[in-house]
Amino acid sequence: MDIYPDLRREKMTIWLRTSKHCHKVKDDFNSVFYIEGAVPDLFSNLGFDTRRVLRKVAPGIGQEKEVIEISPGRTLDPRKYMSALDFFEGYGKREFYNVDLPLDHRYMVDRGITPMSFVEWDDGWKNLDDESFPALRVLNLDVKTIGRREMRSPIDHLTFDDEKISGDEEGILEELHRGLKRYDPDVIITNGGDSFIIPYLYYRGELLDMELDIGREPSLHLPKDGSSHESYGRVIYRPKPQMLKGRIHIDAASSFMYSQSGLEGVFEISKLAKIPPQKMARYSPGRAVDYMEIEVALEKGYIIPWKKNMVEDFKSLKKLLKADRGGITYVPKVGVHEGVEKVDFASMYPSLIVRYNISPDTIGCNCGDDRYVPELGYSICKARKGLIPQTIEPVLERRKRYKELSQRDDVYSRKAKALKWLLVTCFGYTGYKKARFSKIEVHESITAYGRETILDAAEIAMDMGYEVIHGIVDSLWLKGETEGIPIFLERVNHATGIELEHEGTYRWVVFTPSKGDRTVGVPTRYFGVLDDVLEVKGLHLKRHDTPRFFKEVQKKMLDRLIDGDFDVGLKECLEVVKEAHVKLRGREVCRDDLVFTKKFSGRSGLSDVSAAYLRYKDAGVNIHPGQKVKYVVKREGRKEAKERVSTEHYQEETYDTKFYEKYLFAVAEEVTAPLGWWREDVERWVKQG
DNA sequence: GCAACTGAACTACCA
DNA sequence: ACTGGTAGTTCAGTTGCG
Numbered sequence: 001m002d003i004y005p006d007l008r009r010e011k012m013t014i015w016l017r018t019s020k021h022c023h024k025v026k027d028d029f030n031s032v033f034y035i036e037g038a039v040p041d042l043f044s045n046l047g048f049d050t051r052r053v054l055r056k057v058a059p060g061i062g063q064e065k066e067v068i069e070i071s072p073g074r075t076l077d078p079r080k081y082m083s084a085l086d087f088f089e090g091y092g093k094r095e096f097y098n099v100d101l102p103l104d105h106r107y108m109v110d111r112g113i114t115p116m117s118f119v120e121w122d123d124g125w126k127n128l129d130d131e132s133f134p135a136l137r138v139l140n141l142d143v144k145t146i147g148r149r150e151m152r153s154p155i156d157h158l159t160f161d162d163e164k165i166s167g168d169e170e171g172i173l174e175e176l177h178r179g180l181k182r183y184d185p186d187v188i189i190t191n192g193g194d195s196f197i198i199p200y201l202y203y204r205g206e207l208l209d210m211e212l213d214i215g216r217e218p219s220l221h222l223p224k225d226g227s228s229h230e231s232y233g234r235v236i237y238r239p240k241p242q243m244l245k246g247r248i249h250i251d252a253a254s255s256f257m258y259s260q261s262g263l264e265g266v267f268e269i270s271k272l273a274k275i276p277p278q279k280m281a282r283y284s285p286g287r288a289v290d291y292m293e294i295e296v297a298l299e300k301g302y303i304i305p306w307k308k309n310m311v312e313d314f315k316s317l318k319k320l321l322k323a324d325r326g327g328i329t330y331v332p333k334v335g336v337h338e339g340v341e342k343v344d345f346a347s348m349y350p351s352l353i354v355r356y357n358i359s360p361d362t363i364g365c366n367c368g369d370d371r372y373v374p375e376l377g378y379s380i381c382k383a384r385k386g387l388i389p390q391t392i393e394p395v396l397e398r399r400k401r402y403k404e405l406s407q408r409d410d411v412y413s414r415k416a417k418a419l420k421w422l423l424v425t426c427f428g429y430t431g432y433k434k435a436r437f438s439k440i441e442v443h444e445s446i447t448a449y450g451r452e453t454i455l456d457a458a459e460i461a462m463d464m465g466y467e468v469i470h471g472i473v474d475s476l477w478l479k480g481e482t483e484g485i486p487i488f489l490e491r492v493n494h495a496t497g498i499e500l501e502h503e504g505t506y507r508w509v510v511f512t513p514s515k516g517d518r519t520v521g522v523p524t525r526y527f528g529v530l531d532d533v534l535e536v537k538g539l540h541l542k543r544h545d546t547p548r549f550f551k552e553v554q555k556k557m558l559d560r561l562i563d564g565d566f567d568v569g570l571k572e573c574l575e576v577v578k579e580a581h582v583k584l585r586g587r588e589v590c591r592d593d594l595v596f597t598k599k600f601s602g603r604s605g606l607s608d609v610s611a612a613y614l615r616y617k618d619a620g621v622n623i624h625p626g627q628k629v630k631y632v633v634k635r636e637g638r639k640e641a642k643e644r645v646s647t648e649h650y651q652e653e654t655y656d657t658k659f660y661e662k663y664l665f666a667v668a669e670e671v672t673a674p675l676g677w678w679r680e681d682v683e684r685w686v687k688q689g
Numbered sequence: 690g691c692a693a694c695t696g697a698a699c700t701a702c703c704a
Numbered sequence: 705a706c707t708g709g710t711a712g713t714t715c716a717g718t719t720g721c722g
Contacts, residue, residue, distance in 0.1 A: 231705040233699085238705090286706045326708030327704065344704090349707095424704090428706025435706075443707070472709090473704040515712065524703045524710065538702055538711085545701070598700070605715065607699080637714095666712095 010075045012107050015216075015246050016121060017134055017186060022216060022246060025121055029107045033078040034067045034097035034303050040085060048072050057097070058302030059360040059387050059437045067097065067303065077103060082306070097303035101294055108274040109295050115276050116267045133267050139185035143197050151203050151223055170208050173201070177212060186247060187263070188214065193251040194282075195239035199223040216246025228602070228625040235601045237626025241282050248278045255281040257418060264411050265418030272395070272422075285425040286435070289391070292422075293437050296391045304436070324431070324444050327473030328451050332511035332521035335674050336566065337469055341478045341485055342503040342530060345453065347399070347420075348474035349427035350392050351498045352449045359386020360430075360439035373445040374452045380445070387437060392426055395419055450474065457492045457500060464488055470511065472523055477509065504531040508564050510674045512539075518673070525670070529562055540667045549593035550667045553580045557671045570675055577668045578686045584660050591646075591653050594660060595630045602626075608633060611641035618642075619649035633659050 011026040039050045049071040054064040072078075078099040086093070098106075108114060111125045118128040140161050145153035157166035158176055165175045190197045198214065202221040205212035214221075226239035239254055250258050250266065257266045258281050270277040273288040274295065280288065297304055345351070352358065356371070357380055365381035372379055399419040406413035429435045431443030450473065457476060458468050466480035466488070478488075485502050492500040509528030511521040525538035540546045541554040553576060560572035583589050598609050602625030612631035616623050618641075623629055631645040634652065636659040638644040646652035669679040677685075 229705050232707085234705090236705065284705070289706080324708080329704085329709060348704090425706050428708090430706085431708085432706050438706095447708080475704070514710095522711065542703095543701060601699070603699080605698090607714070609699090 012075055012104070014121075016119070017136070022184075022186070024217075024246065027107075029075040029103070029110070030071055030073055031076055031078060031103060031106065032069060032071050033099045034069055035085075036067055036095040037093075039068055040089070042081070042085060042088065043070055046072070046081075055097075055303040056301060058297040058300075058304045059439075061361055061365055061381075075103065096306040099306050101298075101304065102275075102291070104276055104279075105274050105291050105294065106298075109298055114271045114274055116271050133264070136186040137183065138187040138189060138263065139180075139183060140189050141193070141197065142191060143201065145200075149196060151200060155201075155204055169204060170210065173205055173208065173210055173212060176201070177210075180214065188244065188247055188249050189258075189263075190249065190251050190253075192253045193249055194242050194254045195226065195251075197251075198242035198244075198249065214247070214249075215244030219243070219245045225622075226624065235599070235603075235626040237624050238282075243278055248281070250278070250281040256284060257281060257421070260421060261414045261418035264414045268415045268418045269422065272398075272419075285421040286429050286432070288422055289426045289429050290436055292391050292395075293387060296387055297437075300387070300390075324440060324447070325451075326447055328454050328471060329473070329523045330468070330471040332470035332477070332523065332526070334511055334513045334519065334521045336508055336510050337477075337479060337506070338508050338564075339479055340469055340506040340509050340528075341466075341480065341482060342475065342506065343457075343478065343485070343489070343500055344475040344503055345457075346499045346501050347396060347423050348450060348453065348498060349446050350396055350423040352446055352453065353427070353430075354389045354393050354396060355497050356380060356445070356449055357382060357386050357389050358430075358442055358445050358449070359388040359390075360437050360442055362386035362389075363439065363441050363445065373448050375448045376441075376444055378441055378445055388426070388430065388442070392423065395422055395426075399423065453496045453498055456496050460491050460495060461488060464491075469509075470521075470523070470526075475503075506530050507532070509535075512670055512674050518678070527558060527671075529564070534558060534562060539670050545596055545598050546667075547594045547596055549580070549589050550663060552593075553577065553664065554667050554671060557668065561671075566675055570672065570677065573668070573672060574677075574682065574685055577664065577682060580664055581661065581686050584657055584664060587655070587657065589655075589660075591632055591655065594632050594655055596633070597628050597630050600625060600627055600629050606639065608645055611644040612647055614641040615645060615647045615649070619647065621649065 012029050014025050014027065016023045016025060034055065043050060051069050052066060053069045055067055056062070056064050082096050082099050113119055113125050113127050116133050118130045118134065120126040120128060140159070142159040144156040144159070146156045147153045155169050155172050157164055158172055160176065160179050165172050165179070167175075199221045200223070201214065202212060203223060221242050224240045226237060228235055228237045230236070241254075242249060242251070250263070252258055255266070257269060261268075266277055266281050269275070269285070269288050270280040273280065273291040275283065275288060275291055294304065362381040362384065363378055366379050367381055367383060369383045370379040370381050399416050402412045402416035402419065406416050427446060430438055430446065431440060432438050454471060454474060454476065458471060461468055461476065461478050464484055464487075466478040466484070468476060469479050470477040482505050489500050489502060507529040509526060509530070512525045514520045514522050527534070527536045527539060529535070536542055536558065539554060541551050541558070556576045557573040560576065561569040563569070596608070600609050600613050600623050608631060609629055612629040613623050615631070616629060629647070631647050633644070633656045634646050634654055635643050636656050646654070665679050665683050668682050672682055673679070
């Protein structure tokens with residue numbers, strides 16, 4: 001169930017679930033690795049077996065290379081020895097291979113087992129090859145504190161699934177202990193367990209001198225800050241993971257996969273990528289892609305060089321020099337369109353990767369049996385299947401199967417969604433400079449084929465008499481007959497080899513104008529009624545930083561337009577704005593409905609966000625870069641944080657009506673402008689009428 | 690000395 | 705620690721005017 005290397009005893013620990021009990025087994029794993037050059041004394045002194053071998057280096061095209069294979073004969077993390085070697089010999093003196101591969105993953109690859117699967121253990125593994133997941137007991141655990149959610153506040157009550165546990169603190173914790181013993185859950189789901197709940201419960205237990213085990217074995221859960229890191233100018237905050245032993249703790253608040261695709265999604269990816277579920281819950285889809293590519297590389301007999309950390313990050317300079325282009329974006333025609341069809345390519349980039357065999361080990365091959373990438377002219381091998389296509393192809397097939405099954409069973413739609421994230425990320429990963437098998441030419445080639453594919457589709461559409469209203473990357477908006485779409489799809493599928501799908505028919509669709517040039521449409525902001533369902537993209541309503549009040553105003557406005565009568569609908573929209581305006585002016589809006597939620601990067605100078613950060617700090621709450629802050633604007637532009645914004649820690653009800661009024665008209669304009677009513681028109685109407 | 694302008698920084702969404 | 709493309713707001717420094 002959960003597998004981790006126990007380095008002290010140098011064994012792998014595996015948790016197994018039978019119908020009745022949970023068992024722990026231990027196994028040895030010889031973590032073989034490779035180095036360049038002569039055998040260092042260090043390794044012979046340690047008693048490691050060494051021999052010279054020939055191996056291919058991933059993800060290269062090239063010949064085999066002579067390296068030394070080192071067999072420690074036991075479970076150990078080779079990286080420890082690498083740093084020792086670096087210390088004696090000087091940094092970067094030789095290449096290392098297979099040293100930074102996750103041990104639990106390697107173990108499973110080696111033994112042919114996967115997490116969340118049926119196996120037999122008899123001092124060795126037998127995989128029983130069953131696609132279903134075992135039945136596990138799942139517990140939802142939550143805690144409510146007396147006062148603020150912090151370590152020093154006592155427990156008010158616990159929620160143990162639907163059961164509320166209250167009373168004095170000692171009683172509550174004893175009841176929790178008994179509950180865990182009795183129910184013996186395999187999975188514990190929390191919301192904020194990493195950042196708070198788990199270390200908090202252990203801390204409260206400690207204060208009362210009580211023994212508390214939330215896992216099946218004791219483990220340490222000290223309260224500790226998480227870490228912030230930066231990627232492509234974005235700061236991301238991760239709380240310290242609180243991993244249980246023998247149980248799977250999933251914190252919904254720090255699990256992208258769980259929030260996107262539920263428990264089944266996490267298990268699905270865990271199984272596919274051979275990552276213990278407790279870890280997978282906290283990993284990004286990119287990590288899963290990395291693991292899957294490692295497995296394929298190992299299967300192909302490659303040795304994998306150690307990807308050391310990049311030394312410098314010349315981001316701006318690199319960006320300037322970079323010729324890499326992304327997907328196609330059209331400039332849509334502003335305003336209302338009727339009789340529009342939406343079509344899009346199913347998993348376009350992954351399908352292109354497979355169809356054209358785009359991979360770091362196939363590009364620039366020039367073996368004679370290759371094809372050439374449009375615009376760029378790179379050669380790609382047709383003869384040998386590449387590492388990336390080999391990784392993706394089964395995922396594509398599996399997702400297709402799940403999508404078909406998802407009509408009948410929600411479980412499959414969740415699994416399909418998890419796989420979708422894997423596929424999307426797989427493309428991004430090819431252009432990510434820190435990724436193990438990234439290669440910029442691969443990324444360029446995928447987008448080049450992508451542009452060619454959608455342009456082909458647009459051309460076929462125009463040949464068939466459709467007007468191309470809009471297009472982004474892999475989607476097209478076409479004005480014309482619904483009846484012709486099936487034939488159109490067929491022609492495109494035939495011409496491009498990538499599956500185009502009919503997303504639906506719009507009753508109407510509206511593209512919003514750019515603020516800079518009111519005659520020009522914006523590619524990623526539109527709304528409409530697609531197959532009788534309101535579809536909204538990119539508007540304030542869809543932004544998580546928009547205060548609730550304005551989301552509701554915009555939603556109400558859009559609801560008035562659904563039936564497609566824009567004369568009546570527009571007037572009703574204006575009424576909605578007017579009502580909201582009166583409320584704002586009269587200070588009748590609840591403070592909580594005016595809260596902005598924005599990410600604090602730690603860089604911004606004198607901004608609302610940094611003012612909010614200062615106010616959190618004053619209240620004794622330290623916000624890390626990458627975390628979000630919530631605030632209400634008290635007085636726009638003031639220098640003093642206290643004057644400028646308020647946060648939840650203070651009883652301050654006041655807000656800047658002028659500022660929020662402006663915001664209201666910006667939100668309203670987004671809906672009315674494409675219908676001919678600009679901000680000043682709305683403002684005039686609201687204030688006079 | 691202050692308003693107006695401008696570019697960089699920041700935050701967010703779409704595919 | 706996935707990508708490029710894009711919008712729109714705000715910050716902070718510079719320019720222009722009186």
